Amino acid sequence: MWYNVGMNDFNFYSPTLFAFGKDKELETGALVRRFGGSRVLVHFGGGSAVRSGLLDRVTRSLEAAGLFAVKLGGVKPNPRSSKVEEGVALCAAEKIDFILAVGGGSVIDSSKAIAIGAANGGHWREYYVGKDRTPPPIPAALPVGVVLTIAAAGSEGSGNSVITLEPENLKRATSNDVLRPRFSVLNPALTFSLPPYQTACGLTDMFAHVCERYFTQTRDVVVTDELCEAVMRTVVAESAKVLADPNDYQARANVMWAGMLAHNNTCGVGRAQDWASHGIEHELSALYDCAHGAGLAVVMPAWMDYVCETDLVRFVRFATHVWGISPQENDLVTARAGIAAFRSWLKGIGMPLTFAELGAREEDIPLLVKTLGLNGNKLGSFRPLDDADVEAIYRRCLG
Ligand code: NZQ
Ligand code: ZN
Numbered sequence: 001m002w003y004n005v006g007m008n009d010f011n012f013y014s015p016t017l018f019a020f021g022k023d024k025e026l027e028t029g030a031l032v033r034r035f036g037g038s039r040v041l042v043h044f045g046g047g048s049a050v051r052s053g054l055l056d057r058v059t060r061s062l063e064a065a066g067l068f069a070v071k072l073g074g075v076k077p078n079p080r081s082s083k084v085e086e087g088v089a090l091c092a093a094e095k096i097d098f099i100l101a102v103g104g105g106s107v108i109d110s111s112k113a114i115a116i117g118a119a120n121g122g123h124w125r126e127y128y129v130g131k132d133r134t135p136p137p138i139p140a141a142l143p144v145g146v147v148l149t150i151a152a153a154g155s156e157g158s159g160n161s162v163i164t165l166e167p168e169n170l171k172r173a174t175s176n177d178v179l180r181p182r183f184s185v186l187n188p189a190l191t192f193s194l195p196p197y198q199t200a201c202g203l204t205d206m207f208a209h210v211c212e213r214y215f216t217q218t219r220d221v222v223v224t225d226e227l228c229e230a231v232m233r234t235v236v237a238e239s240a241k242v243l244a245d246p247n248d249y250q251a252r253a254n255v256m257w258a259g260m261l262a263h264n265n266t267c268g269v270g271r272a273q274d275w276a277s278h279g280i281e282h283e284l285s286a287l288y289d290c291a292h293g294a295g296l297a298v299v300m301p302a303w304m305d306y307v308c309e310t311d312l313v314r315f316v317r318f319a320t321h322v323w324g325i326s327p328q329e330n331d332l333v334t335a336r337a338g339i340a341a342f343r344s345w346l347k348g349i350g351m352p353l354t355f356a357e358l359g360a361r362e363e364d365i366p367l368l369v370k371t372l373g374l375n376g377n378k379l380g381s382f383r384p385l386d387d388a389d390v391e392a393i394y395r396r397c398l399g
Contacts, residue, residue: 006220007270014264016157017183020257022249024187025147028058028100029065035143035182037098040069041091043111045103046076049149052193058102058147070094075103078285078292079110081166084124088117091142099144101181105153105162105205105292108146112161112179115142128163128172132377133279138176146184151191151256152202152293154209154263156184164286170371171286186260188252196243200349201293203239203255206262207232208296212275213268215307215314215382221271228267229321234258236322239349276380277303280390283368288359297351298358302396304339308332310383315339354399365394 017035019027032040040062042055049055050073062069072087090096091114099118101111117124119140127138146156155161159180162173194202214228235258241251261267280303281295288295308315312331319325319338328334343353352358369391378384385393 006218008218008272010269012265012269013177014157014180014266015177016181016264018157018186018260019183020186020253022187022189024185025054025057025190026061028145028147028185029061029063029067031183031185032062032067032098032100032145033065035098035145037100037143037145038067039094039096040067040098040100041087041094041096041111041114042069042071042100042102043075043087043107043114044071044073044101045107046074048193049102052190054147054149054190055102058100062100069100070096075107075110077106078164078171078289079106079113079162080164081113081125083110084113084117084163087111087114088122088124091118092122097142099142100147101144102147102149104148104150105155108144108148108153108155108181109161109163111144111146112141112155113163115144115179116174118142125165127174127176128161128165129170132375133373135172135174138174138178141176141178143182144179146181147190148184148186148256149190150194150198150202151252151259152198152205154206154259156181156186157260157264162282169286171282173282184260186256188249188256191252191256192247194246196246197350198291199242199246200239200351201291202259203235203242203349204293204297204300204346204351206255206259207235208277208293208300209262210235210267211300212278213271213273214318215274215311216271217311217382218271224267224269224271225317227261231258231261231267232322235262236345239345243349272381274380274382276382276385279372279379280393283372284358284360286371287364287368290358290360294352294358297346298353298355298360298397299393301339301343301346301353302393304342305396306389306393307383308335308339355394355397356399360397362398365391368394
């Protein structure tokens with residue numbers, strides 16, 4: 001296949017300014033002004049940013065920069081289209097020209113959707129659906145800035161957004177460089193207050209973002225292979241530290257930057273990427289409203305079990321370079337030992353590994369396959385999957 005031959009051509013446009021470090025949120029007002037904002041929608045979640053005092057600090061910073069601001073909170077994890085509609089209407093009423101997301105992936109993704117709607121006469125939804133799961137290109141979006149509170153989704157550096165479309169309850173994604181944030185404030189101390197479960201969901205998600213890129217059929221992509229492995233090893237090593245001591249600034253800092261590197265595509269350029277596990281997981285977080293990272297903990301190893309014989313050499317490399325496993329009696333045994341090590345890490349950080357632990361049900365598998373909506377197309381590139389493959393992977397998640 002064409003992508004088998006070596007590093008692919010690519011354009012990589014990653015214009016986000018990252019303001020990383022202690023108290024960096026105090027620069028938010030100046031950053032919004034620098035990137036042209038004057039009337040700001042401050043978008044946030046269910047209350048953690050209010051309780052921590054972060055929202056107050058950010059608001060004061062906007063005031064100090066002489067900016068007009070209106071607030072819209074209440075974004076839920078797995079963000080919903082109704083909140084996006086509310087935001088788009090508010091932007092029109094208040095003549096908003098900049099969206100500031102204060103929160104995690106859900107708040108950022110909702111902000112990106114609002115940014116599309118506000119710049120396109122209220123139209124945003126059609127950019128999340130499209131023939132064969134490929135939405136049309138997004139013509140324009142208002143600028144988005146971010147103050148990140150959880151290291152996980154990587155939306156602070158990505159051009160992606162994922163929204164649950166109501167009333168059908170379809171979780172759908174879009175992607176375009178116009179959605180890449182103008183700036184992202186990354187203060188690792190803002191993540192001290194994360195509960196262990198959310199921390200672990202974030203670690204799982206960023207690890208999975210690297211896996212989706214690492215498991216490729218593209219050859220001779222040495223630099224990105226090595227980057228992927230370094231990020232994965234770092235996430236594993238730092239996971240023990242952040243879970244042992246949630247206030248370990250250095251470990252939180254390494255995890256925060258790893259989460260960004262895992263998903264702004266530094267590790268993915270020039271190679272075929274897979275993303276089947278993400279597609280399969282999004283159906284779980286749509287139906288059961290589980291955390292995305294927890295869903296991935298169940299799906300990703302099951303996907304690995306199912307596809308590893310497609311390219312044992314790659315899975316042997318995963319086992320040896322990421323998990324430090326010595327070569328076993330044959331490649332299949334080594335490959336399976338790598339997947340077992342991955343599962344064991346997930347279990348150790350408190351992630352579910354089965355449908356039952358996630359709260360998912362075997363009888364819903366046909367529905368999950370249907371809502372994924374492959375319509376005869378294939379999912380993923382490492383091993384392209386049809387409906388029967390996807391069903392088999394869900395069944396492997398039963399444990
Ligand atoms: O809503 P609040 O009260 O803020 O609580 C949140 C939420 O309950 C809480 N939280 C966040 N920061 C906190 C905190 N609690 C205490 N202290 C803090 N500092 O954590 C919970 C989860 O937040 P959420 O934003 O949902 O997490 P995450 O960043 O994991 O985002 C998940 C969403 O991103 C999507 C997922 O599908 C999911 O919808 N993804 C987005 C991607 C992208 N745009 O590039 C890529 C990913 O693959 C992913 O699909
Ligand atoms: Zn993800």
